Amino acid sequence: MxxxxxxxxxxxxxxxxxxxxxxxxxxxxxxxxxxxxxxxxxxxxxxxxxxxxxxxxxxxxxxxxxxxxxxxxxxxxxxxxxxxxxxxxxxxxxxxxLSIVFQDPINSMNPVYTVGNQIREALRIHQGLRGQAAREEAVRLLEAVGIPDARRRVGEYPHQFSGGMRQRAVIAMALACDxxxxxxxxxxxxxxxxxxxxxxxxxxxxxxxxxxxxxxxxxxxxxxxxxxxxxxxxxxxxxxxxxxxxxxxxxxxxxxxxxxxxxxxxxxxxxxxxxxxxxxxxxxxxxxxxxxxxxxxxxxxxxxxxxxxxxxxxxxxxxxxxxxxxxxxxxxxxxxxxxxxxxxxxxxx
Ligand code: SF4
Structure with a gap:
């Protein structure tokens, strides 16, 4: 109605x-x-x-x-x-x-790729960023969502993040679409x-x-x-x-x-x-x-x-x-x- x-x-x-x-x-x-x-x-x-x-x-x-x-x-x-x-x-x-953040962060991420890889993929598709520029932007996004030591953690896999950190990373992925x-x-x-x-x-x-x-x-x-x-x-x-x-x-x-x-x-x-x-x-x-x-x-x-x-x-x-x-x-x-x-x-x- x-x-x-x-x-x-x-x-x-x-x-x-x-x-x-x-x-x-x-x-x-x-x-x-x-x-x-x-x-x-x-x-x-x-x-x-x-x-x-x-x-x-x-x-x-x-x-x-x-x-x-x-x-x-x-x-x-x-x-x-x-x-x-x-x-x-x-x-x-x-x-x-338009970007979406789902309820369950573990199902929103691919377990075989690093968190950084997945954010860079979104940056490549939606913003045309590649190489070092994409890596720097991925680190910036992880910092923006409050992930400590983002420069190191950008190379980690989803299972190495806690539940709250995973949801922050998923939000970073969503923001990568700008x-x-x-x-x-x-x-x-x-x-x-x-x-x-x-x-x-x-x-x-x-x-x-x-x-x-x-x-x-x-x-x-x-x-x-x-x-x-x-x-x-x-x-x-x-x-x-x-x-x-x-x-x-x-x-x-x-x-x-x-x-x-x-x-x-x-x-x-x-x-x-x-x-x-x-x-x-x-x-x-x-x-x-x-x-x-x-x-x-x-x-x-x-x-x-x-x-x-x-x-x-x-x-x-x-x-x-x-x-x-x-x-x-x-x-x-x-x-x-x-x-x-x-x-x-x-x-x-
Ligand atoms: S009073 Fe209750 S049942 Fe009747 S229209 Fe309103 S919400 Fe629906």
């Missing part, structure tokens, strides 16, 4: 994703992993995409990078980078402009908390120094609060809420966002049991004709099972796809649920 057009006539953002739908065809069914997702990333901005496993975050990231492989395909929608459409095979022209947009797909999930904090600080420093835009994918609301300027909450292939980070944390408008926030340790009163969202994210196999969150939603009412919520503006810069915020569309028989909705709202006080 698309977020509403805000009507602004300003410049084209760095990245504009519009009504993106990515599906996977299997023998049994078609899985709509990303179903009508829209958001934008501006120059120098960090935009977060957050949700549970299976919400479609990583498929969104891979779609943007042109990394969807068979049986997956981008079925419809638009991905524009600096105003140029990428879908339809234009990724090669921007291959170095990207404008860095897509970070759960870059700290495989790391312990101390190293995670260091990597987040590193990304923050790099963003300011290199004037990077970052698309940050994570399931961790705590990480989003630390990193993002703006947040898109995904559920079952759709963005269900979008807002600046402070707005989202101060006044979440979608029940799913409220559930995610309630499950952050430390946000509930001392002694309270940490709330969880019961159940699992469904796998969407058809276009939605209802609210996909309804089976888990504490606020669900009759219409939620037969009306698919559209994004509505709930604040100056906040949208949510929830029927609590829109006039419920009438049923085909002409009857609606508004009275019931009001009654439920009244009960919640």
């Amino acid at each position: 698309a977020a509403p057009d805000d009507g602004a006539d300003g410049d084209e953002p760095l990245l504009a994703v519009e009504d993106l739908t990515t599906v996977f065809h299997t023998d049994k069914e078609t899985i709509r992993a990303v179903d009508g997702v829209s958001f934008e990333v501006s120059e120098g901005e960090t935009v977060g995409v957050v949700g549970e496993s299976g919400s479609g975050k990583s498929v969104t990231a891979r779609s943007i990078l042109g990394l969807i492989e068979s049986p997956g395909t981008i079925e419809s929608g638009s991905i524009r980078f600096r105003g140029e459409e990428l879908t339809g095979g234009n990724w090669e022209r921007h291959r170095g402009d 990207p404008d947009l860095l897509v970070c797909d759960e870059p700290t999930t495989a790391l312990d908390v101390t190293i995670q904090a260091q990597i987040l600080e590193l990304l923050d420093d790099l963003q300011r120094e290199e004037d990077l835009a970052i698309l940050f994918i994570t399931h961790d609301m705590g990480v989003i609060e630390e990193t993002a300027d703006r947040v898109n909450v995904m559920y079952a292939g759709e963005v269900v809420e979008s807002a600046p980070v402070e707005t989202l944390f101060d006044g979440p408008a979608h029940p799913y966002t409220r559930g995610l926030l309630a499950s952050i340790p430390g946000r509930t009163a001392t002694g309270d049991r940490l709330p969880t969202i019961e159940g699992e994210v469904p796998t969407p196999t058809e276009s939605a004709s209802d609210c996909r969150y309804a089976p888990r939603c504490p606020d669900a009412f009759d219409a939620c099972e037969r009306v698919h919520p559209e994004h509505v503006r709930v604040g100056p810069d906040q949208t949510a796809a929830c029927l609590l915020h829109e006039e419920v569309r009438p049923r085909p028989d002409g009857r609606g649920d508004r009275g019931r909705r009001r009654r439920r709202r009244g009960r919640r006080g």
